[in-house]
Amino acid sequence: xxxxxxxxxxxxxxxxxxxxxxxxxxxxxxxxxxxxxxxxxxxxxxxxxxxxxxxxxxxxxxxxxxxxxxxxxxxxxxxxxxxxxxxxxxxxxxxxxxxxxxxxxxxxxxxxxxxxxxxxxxxxxxxxxxxxxxxxxxxxxxxxxxxxxxxxxxxxxxxxxxxxxxxxxxxxxxxxxxxxxxxxxxxxxxxxxxxxxxxxxxxxxxxxxxxxxxxxxxxxxxxxxxxxxxxxxxxxxxxxxxxxxxxxxxxxxxxxxxx
Amino acid sequence: xxxxxxxxxxxxxxxxxxxxxxxxxxxxxxxxxxxxxxxxxxxxxxxxxxxxxxxxxxxxxxxxxxxxxxxxxxxxxxxxxxxxxxxxxxxxxxxxxxxxxxxxxxxxxxxxxxxxxxxxxxxxxxxxxxxxxxxxxxxxxxxxxxxxxxxxxxxxxxxxxxxxxxxxxxxxxxxxxxxxxxxxxxxxxxxxxxxxxxxxxxxxxxxxxxxxxxxxxxxxxxxxxxxxxxxxxxxxxxxxxxxxxxxxxxxxxxxxxxxxxxxxxxxxxxxxxxxxxxxxxxxxx
Numbered sequence: 001x002x003x004x005x006x007x008x009x010x011x012x013x014x015x016x017x018x019x020x021x022x023x024x025x026x027x028x029x030x031x032x033x034x035x036x037x038x039x040x041x042x043x044x045x046x047x048x049x050x051x052x053x054x055x056x057x058x059x060x061x062x063x064x065x066x067x068x069x070x071x072x073x074x075x076x077x078x079x080x081x082x083x084x085x086x087x088x089x090x091x092x093x094x095x096x097x098x099x100x101x102x103x104x105x106x107x108x109x110x111x112x113x114x115x116x117x118x119x120x121x122x123x124x125x126x127x128x129x130x131x132x133x134x135x136x137x138x139x140x141x142x143x144x145x146x147x148x149x150x151x152x153x154x155x156x157x158x159x160x161x162x163x164x165x166x167x168x169x170x171x172x173x174x175x176x177x178x179x180x181x182x183x184x185x186x187x188x189x190x191x192x193x194x195x196x197x198x199x200x201x202x203x204x205x206x207x208x209x210x211x212x213x214x215x216x217x218x219x220x221x222x223x224x225x226x227x228x229x230x231x232x233x234x235x236x237x238x239x240x241x242x243x244x245x246x247x248x249x250x251x252x253x254x255x256x257x258x259x
Numbered sequence: 260x261x262x263x264x265x266x267x268x269x270x271x272x273x274x275x276x277x278x279x280x281x282x283x284x285x286x287x288x289x290x291x292x293x294x295x296x297x298x299x300x301x302x303x304x305x306x307x308x309x310x311x312x313x314x315x316x317x318x319x320x321x322x323x324x325x326x327x328x329x330x331x332x333x334x335x336x337x338x339x340x341x342x343x344x345x346x347x348x349x350x351x352x353x354x355x356x357x358x359x360x361x362x363x364x365x366x367x368x369x370x371x372x373x374x375x376x377x378x379x380x381x382x383x384x385x386x387x388x389x390x391x392x393x394x395x396x397x398x399x400x401x402x403x404x405x406x407x408x409x410x411x412x413x414x415x416x417x418x419x420x421x422x423x424x425x426x427x428x429x430x431x432x433x434x435x436x437x438x439x440x441x442x443x444x445x446x447x448x449x450x451x452x453x454x455x456x457x458x459x460x461x462x463x464x465x466x467x468x469x470x471x472x473x474x475x476x477x478x479x480x481x482x483x484x485x486x487x488x489x490x491x492x493x494x495x496x497x498x499x500x501x502x503x504x505x506x507x508x509x510x511x512x513x514x515x516x517x518x519x520x521x522x523x524x525x526x527x528x529x530x531x532x533x534x535x536x537x538x539x540x541x542x543x544x
Contacts, residue, residue, distance in 0.1 A: 061443055079446040091444035095462040095539045105448035108458070136539040156448055 014067035050218020084153025105156030359418025371430025421482035425474035433467025480522035
């Protein structure tokens with residue numbers, strides 16, 4: 001393992017431009033972020049602030065137009081099992097059972113069958129889907145699909161879990177339950193999580209640090225440490241203070257854009 | 260498509276999915292069969308009353324066709340050239356339908372995968388196929404007989420041609436419409452490059468490929484009569500042509516019925532196989 005002072009993820013002055021119908025659009029400009037091992041970091045912002053772009057650069061799906069994204073000090077050159085992605089639309093393989101979806105990564109990396117079986121069984125239990133091991137994705141609810149997506153990434157020994165509004169398509173009750181489960185998993189496994197959301201409450205509830213981003217051009221505005229003890233009470237005065245502060249910060253951009 | 264009860268059950272309150280779709284209750288099956296047979300029964304009755312007892316009718320009544328069909332199958336009634344020859348003709352047509360279909364699969368499937376996956380191949384081959392595709396199989400008949408001679412080789416070629424395009428077009432479509440998200444998911448899980456072909460492209464395209472196979476086999480039956488206009492002695496198309504020249508319209512109708520039933524049964528078999536292979540797909544399972 002690398003020396004403890006080295007950040008697991010480092011975003012250095014990263015910018016990203018896309019060509020849209022002949023015009024150049026700046027999706028992200030001058031982003032700097034350093035994530036330590038075991039940290040839970042939320043990227044918070046309205047649509048168009050470049051939070052998903054930043055996440056996709058960290059995943060290796062997109063190359064930065066300027067600057068550099070590194071993992072353990074090495075430039076990220078493409079997707080890698082060390083950085084698992086959880087998509088909002090799940091991205092499960094519809095032809096594979098829950099078991100085989102979770103086993104997809106280990107199988108791709110040529111693990112022996114017996115080891116895959118054990119790994120899969122362990123992670124199916126961890127996300128509580130024992131009764132659905134042989135079901136196919138179309139037979140599962142949204143919450144269950146997202147559990148499979150998380151288990152699939154963990155079973156592949158990902159060190160960093162990148163989550164792109166993973167609970168955005170779920171109903172409120174399921175979302176809260178999965179937030180709790182995710183924190184529980186994170187506490188037990190020592191994972192590093194980079195989590196994109198546009199929900200202020202979700203960000204404060206989950207994160208060690210909240211990265212506030214704003215649009216046109218997409219950029220990082222501020223980074224806030226959330227020092228509240230866990231499990232956090234969303235109705236506590238301290239929680240509400242932070243909520244108000246972040247809300248004001250997010251809304252100030254609207255004013256600036258309009259002005 | 261019938262709704263899968265396991266899906267409906269899993270949507271609001273997730274319950275353990277049943278591994279097999281529930282068997283329909285007997286009366287529902289009976290009702291289904293009765294509804295399916297209603298129109299053929301009405302047609303047969305209309306046919307009967309329009310033709311029976313008219314000595315100069317050019318269309319034979321159903322009873323006469325039935326007698327001819329029995330004679331064609333087992334003989335012992337007319338004892339002419341057609342008696343007890345049904346199995347021979349059916350066997351000959353089956354071998355051409357499945358032979359031509361197999362040839363079409365052999366060519367269309369790899370070509371479709373290639374055209375769908377490799378842009379250069381698409382640019383090179385797609386325009387040619389697009390121009391050749393609208394040419395009807397019937398139009399190929401004279402050329403086929405010049406190229407492959409009188410006889411079964413031309414028949415195989417024409418059936419092949421009929422089955423080729425549906426398989427090709429649907430394979431290309433299936434390969435090209437794989438969700439980009441699945442490639443991202445595969446690559447972040449460690450499955451990259453050419454490994455994605457077998458583990459992502461092929462299974463994702465399977466429902467579409469399967470639709471192509473089903474359509475292709477259907478077309479193989481459709482073109483069998485044209486295919487057997489090439490001077491072959493046996494086959495359902497061949498007896499239809501021969502009976503037509505002898506004005507044996509009842510034999511013509513027998514041939515039509517047998518082609519219809521055989522085509523229907525072969526489609527059913529393909530569908531059953533598909534349901535097993537594609538149980539994961541909401542639109543096939």
